[in-house]
Amino acid sequence: MLFLLSFSMNGYAQNVTDKSVPLRDFLSELETSFNVKFSYADSDINTINIVKPDSKSLDIILNEIREVTGITINKLNDRYYTLTKTATISICGFVLDNFEENTIPGATVEIYQSNLTGITDATGAFRFDNVLENSLVYIKHLGYKPVFIEAKEFVNTRECKTIAMALSYQELDEVIVTQFLTTGLNKLSDASIELNPAKFGILPGVSEPDILQTIQALPGIKSVDETVSDINIRGGTNDQNLILWDGIKMYQTGHFFGLISAFNPYVTQKVSIIKNGTSAMFGGGVSGTLHMHTIDELPITYTGGAGVNLISGDIFGEIPITENLAVQVSARRSYTDFLNTPTYTTFSEKAFQDSEVDNEGEFYFYDFTAKLIYEVNPYQQVRVSMINMSNNLNYIETTNDSIAPNRSNLNQDNFSIGSQLQSEWTDELTSQLSFYYTQYNLDALSISNNDLQQLKQNNLVKESNVKLSTNYMLKERINWMNGYEFTETGIENTTNVNQPPFASNIKGVIRQHALFSELKYSSENEKLIGIIGGRLNYFENLNTFKEYVFEPRINVTYELLPNIKTEVLGEFKSQVTNQIIDLEQNFLGIEKRRWILSDGDALPITKSKQGSIGFNYDTDKLYVGIDGFYKEVNGINVYTQGFQNQNQFEGEIGSYAIKGAEFLINTKNNDYSAWLSYTFNKNDYTFDALIPATFPNNLDVRHSVTLAANYIIGNLKLGAGLNYKSGKPYTQPDVNEPIDNTVFPNEINYQNPNSSRLPEYIRVDASAIYTMKLGRSAKGTIGASILNITNRKNMLNTFYRLQEDNSIESIERVSLRMTPNASFRIQF
Template identity: 55%
Template sequence: MLKHHKYVVFPIALFLFLLVPYSNWAQENSARKVNLIGYLEELEREYNIKFSYVDQDLGQLQFSIPDTTALPQILEELRKQTLLDITKLNDRYFAISKSKFVDICANVVDNFENSTIMNATVQVLGSNISQITDLEGQFSINGVPRNANIAIKHLGFKTKFISAEELAGNNPCKTILLSPNYQELEEVVVYQFLTTGITKEPDASIELNTDKFGILPGLIEPDVLQTIQALPGIKSVDETVSDINVRGGTNDQNLVLWDGIKMYHSGHFFGLISAFNPYLIENVNIIKNGTSVQYGDGVSSVININTRNNISESFVGGAGFNLLSGDIFGQLPLSEKVSVQFSGRRSTTDFISTPTYNRFFDKVFQDSEVKENNNTSNPENIVRDEDFYFYDFTGKLLYDINENQKARLSFINTNNHLKYTEENESGTSKSLLEQTNLSFGGSLESTWTPRWSTHLNLYYTRYNLDSQNIPSPSQQLFQSNQVLEKAIKLNTNYKLNHNLNWLNGYQLNEVGITNFTQVTQPAYKSNIKGVIMTHSLFSELDYRSKNEKFNARGGLRLNYIKNLKTFKTFDEFILEPRLNLNYTLTDGLKTELLGEFKSQTTNQIIDLEQNFLGIEKRRWILSDNEILPITKSKQISLGLNYDKNTLYVGIEGFYKKVDGISTATQGFQNQDQFNGEIGKYDVSGIEFLINKKTTTYSTWLSYAYNTNNYTFENITPNQFPNNLDIRHTITFAGTYTYKSFRMGLGANYHTGRPYTKPQEGNNALILNVFPNQINYEEPNSSRLPAYLRADASFIYNFKISEGIKSSVGASVLNLFNKKNILNIYYRINEQNEIETIERVSLGITPNFSFRMSF
């Protein structure tokens, strides 16, 4: 503390004695800060002066004691450090007050890379005073109102707000950290692609948002698996959602995910409508090529379905019905951090027969045992009972642990049930089919630092297909196909800098598949089980240039696959590189180069016998590297698209090669359907789309050309057209919106798919073998007639009351009731004659819906 001397002592020795302690005190304390009011009180005692001030103005201020004993220099230092006004009233009294204006300065730094930020805008809010930072990221402004707030802005960073007083009187100047803002620029996304709610993303994937979905021809509800078939390169050769063909691939080559859970069953009514209730789905991402390394399986595509993931502040929900089913859904907040979602849908087909149900029934059962028995020559002596229904339930628990961690639990259960009983003079026969999928999943999203975040996902899924066919008490057939899969997956994201993201992760999958068959007469029993475990490591870099013109994503996925349950176990390492490049050439013109290697160990064999009532012939099996190898694909594509104002034009060429396919998984219906030959297919093609869109209408024309060929070394000829070789596909459609009314009208055309005819005349049957066999022409040497179908749909929105929105919709599929042949195949009947089986498309099919949401 300072010593206040009451007497003046003149001897030099005493003066030095007193001066040294004071000097030592000043040097010791010049390096530290003291409370300003306490220091002023010491000055008053030392120099016999008085300061007048308001305690509140000075109470929190600190002062670094200067290395001087002269009062004028001390007061000047006070002004510099505290920016206070010090007025000398007379030789003894001084007045101290806060100045109305201060001088400020600071250094602006990126808190991510710790680098200076030049050209940042520094604005004094409420005034016209502004400045930009220099090459060193520094700024200084004089005469700023003391109570002003300062905003510091820069493109790509979050705006920083700070008070002027915090920046005043600092020597050296204060350092201000700006946080990068990673929000994507919206202008790089095509927001209306065909119709509202369908967008093309910067990485060339397509995203479907069901909340914003407009209308498409033939659809009055946003059925996600029906909607994606409006996109070029995606179609179903048999008009179902359970057999979606992406760029010439079979349906089992699509990876379908629901909230991160792999789904082995996707359709109701045996594939005619989607098994996923669309009204709690937030978005669907469709990837045809250039897949991220975080996704395994699915050598043809990824269909990633995500339900709503944010906690709602109030209850939202809805309900509705159409001529096939009724449903209800909702999201209920339990607290600020917890909410639950639920949905349920059930068909009305077991107690109401509607025109829609009749058309669907005719298509599904047209070549099955049920339909054949209905066409018997003496139906009056037959009593039939058909019991068919479907349902699905979903649930989700959302828990925001804190602002950096979110936990989610998801559940889905789907079921298709068919029971057919027939009584006639010879007795009673029964057929039963049950198809179910039950899945649970959980995830934990964590943000640990501004740079580092993780996403942990785990799930359990079980698929069952059970069939019983009892033509008589003495003969019974039981078949079962069961898939069990458990998986855990960890993704880590690390922001290396503002433009570069690093994804790393690990995934463990264990899938077991059982195929059980039992026949009582003649006695036969088979129970085949297989288990495959896959360990996957993946790493990927994602770069986006500062001007958003160039996006690049590339990485590697390493799979270690081990078969645990086959007679001869095997293990294999598979390395899968992936690449996704997008570059904006000029305003509105963009090019993209995509490539990927992928593999999968699960496939569906297609049994063409009268099992599963002849309507569900697909059964899941595992690769064993002998009878069925691991399926592997390579694909590359190059695209160019233009999107500006109201016009979109896109063209993309691609080449895809898939190895390790079997005649058993491709649906052969000729001499090769049972021989299990292993081969490959390669498909090349071009996809073109032109779309004119405004706020009231959207019209588009799409064209796809594919050349899709098999290669089987042990089949003659060893190269021939793929079963899914559709050379030309054309879609012309449009939608129109006027106030609350929406309508869609469109037509789809494609050339016929290949099939195989029997030989002409007496060579049609091979009679010297048992059982007799059909003598076919060369594989897929014939073509079905061309396919043409027109669809229409209409929706009108209105309000029942405040807070309750409603809509009515009507649609017609196959508006002109054109008979399209979807497939032709042949079989030998009991009279040893060749039967021709034609599967035809849906006839004219009306539908109606009514919905409410609140």
């Protein structure tokens, strides 16, 4: 990463000293002194300087010129010699620490372009012959910052070059579990989980590493409606998750109405999943945080790949342009608008059940990402990221009594761009300045009754953000992080109907200023790692309210005994963006969610507090962990919770509290991994204005169990698993008086809210992946998976509607039936 600035890259001329002379002039002196002639290309020697050798022997002088400059000298006869710049050179060096006091044995030395690699010996020395002069030498060692040096810098030195490596102090993501359930899933010292899609192994029902599908294998993270865009972390709603892509907040996360993740895993380097103990750097997301990162370092060589499955095809590439500039791009598009597959059929049945859409509907999605990485100098790097994603549904319905067909369009788009400037000012002080702009747009248009009636609906989110953070190493084991963040979020909701005339346009803007600070301490033996910090937010909703909110954070891990650690985590968090489920204005029967802003009245700032304590035992072959937690979230509105009973239009403000425990046991070796996880949640609402005031949360899934295993046989990976969940609560009509005739229009007379339970949920999944070598640097992967092998009909939700004839219609939403998928990929 540490390249010299271009103005200092002048070949051998950069080692000019007071005693050196141009090689061209020295050759002229030798021609006069020894009565010889040298033939050479001016471009080969014009930039080379040399210290005159002391010897009076021409052979010795010429040999020294060879060693120092790398020039090849051939003797044609006693008078004529030729000089040519050699294509290969020999290099040697000593690797020391940055004080040049201690050697570093075992450092890895890789020479790109020459395909050479090795390690330093006990004295920190290395040597390579036949090195291409334009090669790049890459030196790395655990605990030190990597070093990049051009091979030609080695040739103009009389002795082996000394390379000093600086200590790396920013080891904030210490991995304490090298394999967690499957390869590519790691648990870190701060109790967060890190997913590395490039190293991902296999999970049941997943033949490709879908990011939002994969994280649901973790205890405490589930989706009650079987989607990836409605993920519930410890009983919270999806809009209460902070989802970041390269530091940019995402307001759209799924394709195909939430059945497929909108983020390409093949350009995602790592994913951080945080359930509690969040860094003070992050604001929002009272339930959990999911942070996706694409590459941050310059790729040395070109890599890429492409693949197809039964829904879509994609392509990606990482392309070095110059030594200090590279780009990463990816593109994916479904072919569901012109080809129906078994996977598309089952997905459609799940997405469009209880809607007006049938097989005549045309649906497709796409996403595109691009990233530019530029090394300004050895200590500063600029990154620019962009992502664009879209879902499009077009539906035409022809009826017998209509001249013109009914036409409907539903489009969901997200465009985001962000940049980061990473700076290293000293070995102790670094900073990061970032900016992003994101825009989310949901457009719905319905034209019916022979083009006479039009319904237009729109939800528009625009958000800008700038953040500055610094990290300072106070002492060797104490790191101090500070920063400032400004966010402006504007949201608009519009509805327009021409017959009968109706128009609604609700706009809001909230500006947020935040100061944050955090200290991290690691004991010398690393038995104790502690992070404590806080965040002070100032919220201003234009013309509505102003409020300060302080959010303390704590994250402590301590090794009680060898292989046994305890974790104590706690946080206060707040957020001002929420989603309402628009039941009154559903489009084609498809549930739409609209983003809205807190206004300090009907929807106050949502605030949470959470504490947890956990214990885990970890060895190479066995991991056992248990966590207990308590979380309370205040300032919720019934509109954001998706009620489908007597409370769905009340607009009351309340809270919910969750008491829970998570247990995981995982046994593993190089060939297999098997695990059993269990999650218990008791999740209750409290709305003082309702009767009763306290009742089960819509997401109160008390028990959740996962039993799964994967096995590797050579190039074949197999996975199978079983998922069990107790039924979520719902509300039934009153048995004795199901309809209330005392109001107009009549209403359903319900029992107590969420007093009934759906049947239990059971699903068995399996998957297989086979990898083969295709040439020297390419490999192919064939994958197959089946969701719900038993084709069990799992009930996801039940609600009721009152018909015109005063009869009650029961609506049942069911899970995916047996869903096969297959994929083929090439990567190089």
